[in-house]
Amino acid sequence: MRKFVVKLSTVFVLFLAILSGSALFWVSQKVQQLEREQRTMHQKVASEEEGIRVLTAEWDYLNRPDRLEALAARYLKTMEPVAPEDLLKSANAVPEKGEEDEGATQIVPAQYKEKKSEGDKTQ
Amino acid sequence: MSRKSPFARLTIRIMGEKSGNLDLVRGRLVLLATLFVVFYAGVMVRLVDVTLIQGLIDDSDSYIGAPQADNEEEQSKFRADIVDRNGVLLATSLKTASLHADPKIIVDPVETAKGLSKIFPDVSYGETLKKLQSDKRFVWIKRNLTPDEQKKILELGDPGLVFDYDYQRFYPQGALTAHMVGYDNIDGKGLAGIERSFDHLLRQSKDPMKLTLDVRLQHILRREIKKAISDFTAKAGAGVIMDVNTGEILAATSLPDFNPHAPSADPKDPEMFNRVTLGVYELGSTFKIFTTAALLEQKKTPFTKKYDTSEPVKIAGYTIHDFHGEKRPLTIPEVFMVSSNIGTVHMAQEIGTDGLKRFYTDLGLMKKPEFEIDEVGSPIIPSPWREVNTLTASYGHGIAVTPLQLVTATSTIVNGGLKVTPHLVKQDEDPISRTRIVSKETSLKMRQLMRLVVSSGTARKADVEGYMIGGKTGTAEKNIHGRYSRDQRVATFVGAFPIDDPKYAILVMVDEPHPNKSSYGYATAGWVAVPAVGRIVSAAGSLLGMKPETDMVDISEPLKQFVSAKIGEH
Numbered sequence: 001m002r003k004f005v006v007k008l009s010t011v012f013v014l015f016l017a018i019l020s021g022s023a024l025f026w027v028s029q030k031v032q033q034l035e036r037e038q039r040t041m042h043q044k045v046a047s048e049e050e051g052i053r054v055l056t057a058e059w060d061y062l063n064r065p066d067r068l069e070a071l072a073a074r075y076l077k078t079m080e081p082v083a084p085e086d087l088l089k090s091a092n093a094v095p096e097k098g099e100e101d102e103g104a105t106q107i108v109p110a111q112y113k114e115k116k117s118e119g120d121k122t123q
Numbered sequence: 124m125s126r127k128s129p130f131a132r133l134t135i136r137i138m139g140e141k142s143g144n145l146d147l148v149r150g151r152l153v154l155l156a157t158l159f160v161v162f163y164a165g166v167m168v169r170l171v172d173v174t175l176i177q178g179l180i181d182d183s184d185s186y187i188g189a190p191q192a193d194n195e196e197e198q199s200k201f202r203a204d205i206v207d208r209n210g211v212l213l214a215t216s217l218k219t220a221s222l223h224a225d226p227k228i229i230v231d232p233v234e235t236a237k238g239l240s241k242i243f244p245d246v247s248y249g250e251t252l253k254k255l256q257s258d259k260r261f262v263w264i265k266r267n268l269t270p271d272e273q274k275k276i277l278e279l280g281d282p283g284l285v286f287d288y289d290y291q292r293f294y295p296q297g298a299l300t301a302h303m304v305g306y307d308n309i310d311g312k313g314l315a316g317i318e319r320s321f322d323h324l325l326r327q328s329k330d331p332m333k334l335t336l337d338v339r340l341q342h343i344l345r346r347e348i349k350k351a352i353s354d355f356t357a358k359a360g361a362g363v364i365m366d367v368n369t370g371e372i373l374a375a376t377s378l379p380d381f382n383p384h385a386p387s388a389d390p391k392d393p394e395m396f397n398r399v400t401l402g403v404y405e406l407g408s409t410f411k412i413f414t415t416a417a418l419l420e421q422k423k424t425p426f427t428k429k430y431d432t433s434e435p436v437k438i439a440g441y442t443i444h445d446f447h448g449e450k451r452p453l454t455i456p457e458v459f460m461v462s463s464n465i466g467t468v469h470m471a472q473e474i475g476t477d478g479l480k481r482f483y484t485d486l487g488l489m490k491k492p493e494f495e496i497d498e499v500g501s502p503i504i505p506s507p508w509r510e511v512n513t514l515t516a517s518y519g520h521g522i523a524v525t526p527l528q529l530v531t532a533t534s535t536i537v538n539g540g541l542k543v544t545p546h547l548v549k550q551d552e553d554p555i556s557r558t559r560i561v562s563k564e565t566s567l568k569m570r571q572l573m574r575l576v577v578s579s580g581t582a583r584k585a586d587v588e589g590y591m592i593g594g595k596t597g598t599a600e601k602n603i604h605g606r607y608s609r610d611q612r613v614a615t616f617v618g619a620f621p622i623d624d625p626k627y628a629i630l631v632m633v634d635e636p637h638p639n640k641s642s643y644g645y646a647t648a649g650w651v652a653v654p655a656v657g658r659i660v661s662a663a664g665s666l667l668g669m670k671p672e673t674d675m676v677d678i679s680e681p682l683k684q685f686v687s688a689k690i691g692e693h
Contacts, residue, residue, distance in 0.1 A: 025168065029176055050218050054270075060212040061295040065342035084589035084661050084671040 200311035204331035216290040222264040229283030294383045306383035333549040335371035345376040351655040355636035361398040367538040401498040403523040407599030410519030417482040430466040454685040460580040471517035486532040495547040530630040574679035581649040585657040589671025594618015596648035614648035
């Protein structure tokens, strides 16, 4: 029988072939896996973006000026729309805390003062 | 050869022949075995791939209700957002689910139909059952579901119910900006307003489109005009707030308006008509602003010059009267203040037909203005233009323009004299014009005259303390089928504030107002449009960041010397 001589280089090449084959397989699997992950992520981002769009639309829908006006009229009874006379030109025109008694009559609306005094009584 | 060394020869021969065959056979066997090994290895690898690797990842993205990958049809129905100048959404595209069914796959049509009619009150049980039991493979159940409805349908759990995802246009502000923003149809095609004129851009772009409107001002304007319409049982109304320097429209409303989610199918319905940009009206005495400006600019006539208003002007079969006749010679400020038609006609005679026509053309009153939406009306100009047309046009009769043109021309007069073009789409740089129409001096004089009208003339009800308003009223009889009607009028106020250095122009127009008790039987602009302007400016002033100036000198003060004390008694 002829001696079957295996050259070292053949073994090495075979080893390399197997190694590169399995590496190729591993890489291609990894790529597919990452691509899937990326697709899922893209989908999640898109669905989040869609969610943000819906929420922004809802926010602006709930902040419609006519709705805010109706709500303010209903719940902020102590406050009323600012008339030009209510605006002061500079911050210096606002009375100091010490002179509250005199200043308050001009700045605080009448209803608010009544409420405040009621609160004082209950205390 | 075999006899010499038969064994060797035989061996050689046999060895030779057999080894050849054997090698061949063995080679084939090895090849076959290798092929099988490779094949089975391939199958093995593929098995691992499919069952372990892909199988594990797969179940993360196959649940029901996940947004489907964008296909081309969905792409084409997406439209870019439209926002106001502060970024508040005016129109947006939202992905909504629509429900259809495949009757072949429906497991239990009776139960499903019951469940569906429970979720949607407007879907009847009988009809749905009929649909679900039909032989078709595709029946629509309901379009554009809310997320809540979608959840309930998923809970029904019938495999024959299928969702379709698509973009639908949504207008968070509702009717507030309907005439300017417009609306689109079920296929995502813009049919009016910005939606129509920028249809192509909105389909392609992803970035929001910014308009010059401010929803807060828009709301104030709409609220007050609505109030004026209901107070005076009027037919319709319109209003504009414009930046006098850039021509940006901060608010524009046309009432009645419509719900852009359910626009009327008939384009002739009154609520579908854009009165700001498409409607043309004879706007009456507000045109005296332009006639007086033309006189001051072209003839440099001093304020002291008097015009005799004692006799009505008769020309070519027409007689021009005054509403409140002073019946004496009036100075220019007096003519403007009491809004004398006769005095203005005399001014027009002094200016001449060519001069007046040229001036109106410069102001953009004679031709269709360029604007960013398609619904723009062409003015109605007398043709041929005779001398009598010059005289009537001087006080706004026989010439019909859109309210947008009126407020634009007024902006040009008061801003220092630079030509203004109206804008609805926000530009990166403020569009300041360099074309001069009237001199700074004329502009100042006109502002003084307009202030005089508010401080002591026909528009006293717009005198808001702190924000100096100036303007001009106009009450015009409507031309119905060629005849002027005494009862059907258009009441207009156009002006600017603060008048000493104008920033904003404002227009309020009320169509066919009727007198009420509080107006003592009057339905003129001074009673109808002017109080609304006062309310709008006092509400909008603080929003616009304007400080009320209470100790300012009234710029109409110097004109008081030209005004006789007798005026204002009626």
